[in-house]
Amino acid sequence: MTGERISWERDGLEMVLIPAGSFEMEDHFNEESTDAQPVHTVELVEFYMDVTAMTNAQYEVFVQHTGVETAVLDEIYLPSRLTINRW
Secondary structure: OOOOEEEOOOOOOEEEEEOOEEEEEOOOOOOOOOOOOOOEEEEEOOEEEEOOOOOHHHHHHHHHHHOOOOOHHHHOOOOOOOOOOOO
Protein backbone atom coordinates (compact mmCIF):
# COMPACT_ATOMS: atom_id res chain seq x y z
CA MET A 1 0.00 0.00 0.00
CA THR A 2 1.53 3.33 -1.03
CA GLY A 3 1.96 5.79 1.82
CA GLU A 4 1.45 3.20 4.57
CA ARG A 5 2.61 4.65 7.89
CA ILE A 6 4.01 2.79 10.87
CA SER A 7 5.43 3.69 14.26
CA TRP A 8 8.93 2.21 14.57
CA GLU A 9 9.13 0.15 17.76
CA ARG A 10 12.65 1.27 18.76
CA ASP A 11 12.00 5.00 19.03
CA GLY A 12 8.30 5.46 18.32
CA LEU A 13 8.95 7.74 15.34
CA GLU A 14 6.50 7.71 12.45
CA MET A 15 7.72 6.20 9.19
CA VAL A 16 6.14 6.09 5.75
CA LEU A 17 6.47 3.35 3.14
CA ILE A 18 8.28 4.43 -0.02
CA PRO A 19 7.10 2.08 -2.80
CA ALA A 20 9.47 0.16 -5.06
CA GLY A 21 10.24 1.84 -8.34
CA SER A 22 12.87 3.03 -10.76
CA PHE A 23 14.43 6.33 -11.75
CA GLU A 24 17.13 7.60 -14.08
CA MET A 25 20.32 8.64 -12.30
CA GLU A 26 23.37 10.75 -13.21
CA ASP A 27 24.22 13.62 -15.55
CA HIS A 28 20.97 14.66 -17.25
CA PHE A 29 22.35 18.13 -18.04
CA ASN A 30 25.66 17.11 -19.66
CA GLU A 31 27.66 18.92 -17.00
CA GLU A 32 30.42 16.32 -17.33
CA SER A 33 31.29 16.07 -13.66
CA THR A 34 34.45 14.05 -13.12
CA ASP A 35 32.57 11.40 -11.13
CA ALA A 36 29.39 11.33 -13.24
CA GLN A 37 28.35 8.17 -15.02
CA PRO A 38 26.13 7.94 -18.09
CA VAL A 39 22.42 8.19 -17.33
CA HIS A 40 21.22 4.78 -16.19
CA THR A 41 18.12 3.29 -14.61
CA VAL A 42 18.23 2.45 -10.91
CA GLU A 43 15.71 0.02 -9.40
CA LEU A 44 14.80 0.35 -5.72
CA VAL A 45 12.91 -2.06 -3.49
CA GLU A 46 10.29 -0.60 -1.14
CA PHE A 47 11.61 0.86 2.12
CA TYR A 48 10.47 2.90 5.10
CA MET A 49 11.67 6.46 5.74
CA ASP A 50 11.16 8.71 8.75
CA VAL A 51 8.40 11.26 8.21
CA THR A 52 10.45 13.97 9.95
CA ALA A 53 14.14 14.82 9.84
CA MET A 54 16.44 13.42 12.51
CA THR A 55 17.35 15.91 15.24
CA ASN A 56 20.86 16.35 16.65
CA ALA A 57 19.68 14.74 19.90
CA GLN A 58 18.33 11.70 18.02
CA TYR A 59 21.60 11.42 16.10
CA GLU A 60 23.56 11.48 19.37
CA VAL A 61 21.44 8.59 20.72
CA PHE A 62 22.14 6.69 17.47
CA VAL A 63 25.90 7.28 17.84
CA GLN A 64 25.84 6.15 21.49
CA HIS A 65 24.00 2.93 20.61
CA THR A 66 25.89 2.00 17.45
CA GLY A 67 29.31 3.63 17.71
CA VAL A 68 28.86 4.83 14.12
CA GLU A 69 29.78 8.46 13.58
CA THR A 70 30.62 10.57 10.57
CA ALA A 71 33.19 13.32 10.20
CA VAL A 72 30.70 15.59 8.45
CA LEU A 73 30.62 18.15 11.27
CA ASP A 74 34.35 18.72 10.85
CA GLU A 75 33.84 19.62 7.18
CA ILE A 76 30.91 22.02 7.48
CA TYR A 77 31.56 25.72 6.96
CA LEU A 78 29.97 27.74 9.72
CA PRO A 79 29.60 31.51 9.86
CA SER A 80 31.72 32.97 12.67
CA ARG A 81 28.70 33.57 14.92
CA LEU A 82 27.81 29.85 15.04
CA THR A 83 29.51 27.11 17.01
CA ILE A 84 29.12 23.37 17.27
CA ASN A 85 28.70 21.96 20.74
CA ARG A 86 30.05 18.43 20.94
CA TRP A 87 28.59 16.04 23.48
